Amino acid sequence: xxxxxxxxxxxxxxxxxxxxxxxxxxxxxxxxxxxxxxxxxxxxxxxxxxxxxxxxxxxxxxxxxxxxxxxxxxxxxxxxxxxxxxxxxxxxxxxxxxxxxxxxxxxxxxxxxxxxxxxxxxxxxxxxxxxxxxxxxxxxxxxxxxxxxxxxxxxxxxxxxxxxxxxxxxxxxxxxxxxxxxxxxxxxxxxxxxxxxxx
Numbered sequence: 485x486x487x488x489x490x491x492x493x494x495x496x497x498x499x500x501x502x503x504x505x506x507x508x509x510x511x512x513x514x515x516x517x518x519x520x521x522x523x524x525x526x527x528x529x530x531x532x533x534x535x536x537x538x539x540x541x542x543x544x545x546x547x548x549x550x551x552x553x554x555x556x557x558x559x560x561x562x563x564x565x566x567x568x569x570x571x572x573x574x575x576x577x578x579x580x581x582x583x584x585x586x587x588x589x590x591x592x593x594x595x596x597x598x599x600x601x602x603x604x605x606x607x608x609x610x611x612x613x614x615x616x617x618x619x620x621x622x623x624x625x626x627x628x629x630x631x632x633x634x635x636x637x638x639x640x641x642x643x644x645x646x647x648x649x650x651x652x653x654x655x656x657x658x659x660x661x662x663x664x665x666x667x668x669x670x671x672x673x674x675x676x677x678x679x680x681x682x683x
Contacts, residue, residue, distance in 0.1 A: 535561075535606075536560060536561030536562055536602070536606075537559070537560050537561075537600055537602060537606060537607070537608035538557075538558070538559040538560075538608070539556065539557075539558050539559075539598050539600055539608060539610040539612075540556070540557045540559075541554045541555065541556045541557070541612055541614070542554065542555050542557075542620060543614065543618060543620045543621075543624070543639075544587070546627070547589070550591055550592045551589050551590075551591065551592075552589065552590050552591075552592060552614050552615075553587065553588070553589050554587075554588055554589075554590055554612070554614055555585055555586070555587055555588075556569075556585065556586040556588055556598065556612070557583060557584075557585050557586075558578075558583070558584045558585075558586070558598070558600045559582065559583050559600075560578070560582060560600060560602040560603075561582065561602075562602040562603055562604050562606070563578065563580035563581065563582060563602060563603045564578025564579075564580065564581050564582070564584055564600060564601075564602060564603070565577075565578050565580070565601045565602055565603045565605075566578050566600075566601050567584060567586070567598065567599070567600050567601075568598070568599040568600075568601070569586075569588075569596065569597070569598040569599065570588075570596035570597060570598065571596065571597045572597070572599070578600075578601075578602075578603075580603055590612065590614050592614070592615055593613060593614075593615055594613065595611050595612075595613050596611070596612045596613070597609060597610070597611050597612075598610050598611075598612060615637075617636045617637065618636075618637050618639045619636055619637065619638045619639055619640075619642070620639045620640050621640070621642070621649060621650055621651045622642060622644065622649050622650050622651075622655060622659070623650065623651050623652070623655055625642065644659050644660070644673060645660060658671050659671055659672070659673065
């Protein structure tokens, strides 16, 4: 009888330990799911913080090989609270505006960090690094002949017949004027290989 009671106690102990192990496994699974959900929510919030915020820039003028004027456009669908730039040295109050444009001079090849914070506290950072060899407009394309040994990068789609591809009306007219009315522009683009052969 004692042996039977001892066996029952051992079986009960094994069952209890087994139940405890199962309960611990269930608790750990619930905990892991909660952590996973929190991580997903955190990621979603990070993604949300960039929604409706944008920092763009466009080259205005290459002053010299080092100094480059750019137009930085900061946008927010919720309204801009502040702009912090460059590298957190200066701050501009956004006054809840949707768009603010900054005329800014950068040094060739240097990283500049710009940050926009909207009125809800969402923020977006962007590193801007400009070189004079980024091609935004037809005028930049023409500058290739001044430095054929440089590396150039096309930043926009360019169309010689599209006014938006030019910085000035004069340059648009230069490539599109048809003085004699024969249907062909008076001046045409000289291909890069022909420029190269002339050097």
